[in-house]
Amino acid sequence: MTLLRIDSSARQTSVSRQMTERFVAAWRTAHPGGVVIERDLATTVLPPITDDWLATYGDPSQIRPAEQKYLATSDELIAELQLADTIVIGAPMYNLSISASLKAWIDQVVRAGRTFAYGERGPRGLLGGRRVIIATSRGGSYPPPAAADFQEPYLRAIFRFIGLDDITFVHAENQARHSLAEPSRASAYERLTLLANEVTQEVMTYVGAENN
Numbered sequence: 001m002t003l004l005r006i007d008s009s010a011r012q013t014s015v016s017r018q019m020t021e022r023f024v025a026a027w028r029t030a031h032p033g034g035v036v037i038e039r040d041l042a043t044t045v046l047p048p049i050t051d052d053w054l055a056t057y058g059d060p061s062q063i064r065p066a067e068q069k070y071l072a073t074s075d076e077l078i079a080e081l082q083l084a085d086t087i088v089i090g091a092p093m094y095n096l097s098i099s100a101s102l103k104a105w106i107d108q109v110v111r112a113g114r115t116f117a118y119g120e121r122g123p124r125g126l127l128g129g130r131r132v133i134i135a136t137s138r139g140g141s142y143p144p145p146a147a148a149d150f151q152e153p154y155l156r157a158i159f160r161f162i163g164l165d166d167i168t169f170v171h172a173e174n175q176a177r178h179s180l181a182e183p184s185r186a187s188a189y190e191r192l193t194l195l196a197n198e199v200t201q202e203v204m205t206y207v208g209a210e211n212n
Contacts, residue, residue, distance in 0.1 A: 005024050008101050014090070015175055016091060026196035030197050039080060046104035048104070052070040053071075087131070127164050132166060137172045155167075170195070
């Protein structure tokens with residue numbers, strides 16, 4: 001059982017980081033033998049997409065050394081996803097969308113032949129069978145369908161594109177409104193704790209069925 005924790009806030013004391021920390025703590029308690037991989041996007045150097053990225057659409061045996069070096073970060077990040085059974089992502093809302101670091105990470109892991117493939121019916125995601133928990137912190141409130149919310153709809157769409165369609169969002173909203181901030185955080189923490197236990201129980205049930 002492996003959990004991948006991804007933090008994308010620029011602030012080390014951010015609400016979204018506190019949310020992923022709560023989830024990880026509950027997950028460790030529920031599954032003490034599990035492995036946690038931690039990826040902090042604020043401290044990870046993520047290369048921009050350049051012409052070298054075109055090598056991902058060609059013959060893998062023809063990739064040049066310079067292209068291999070360029071793709072090393074992408075290879076590492078995709079390997080983390082492939083190892084994980086559960087993924088928890090801390091995603092603060094920046095300017096109605098996601099942080100630049102999270103977008104840069106997405107650009108590195110959405111990769112032809114590795115996380116999606118083209119077929120007769122179009123693209124097909126290759127990362128199915130994993131559960132994703134996305135813990136967001138937001139200054140205001142964006143009940144669906146909110147026209148100004150470019151965060152959740154985008155993340156749902158891009159993760160489904162690579163096969164991650166088992167997604168649960170937990171929002172800590174109204175963090176810029178002091179009287180509403182704490183109740184929303186408390187509710188989010190409680191929900192994340194419950195989800196951590198649900199994830200463990202689901203995986204244990206699945207493993208038990210496989211062994212019978």
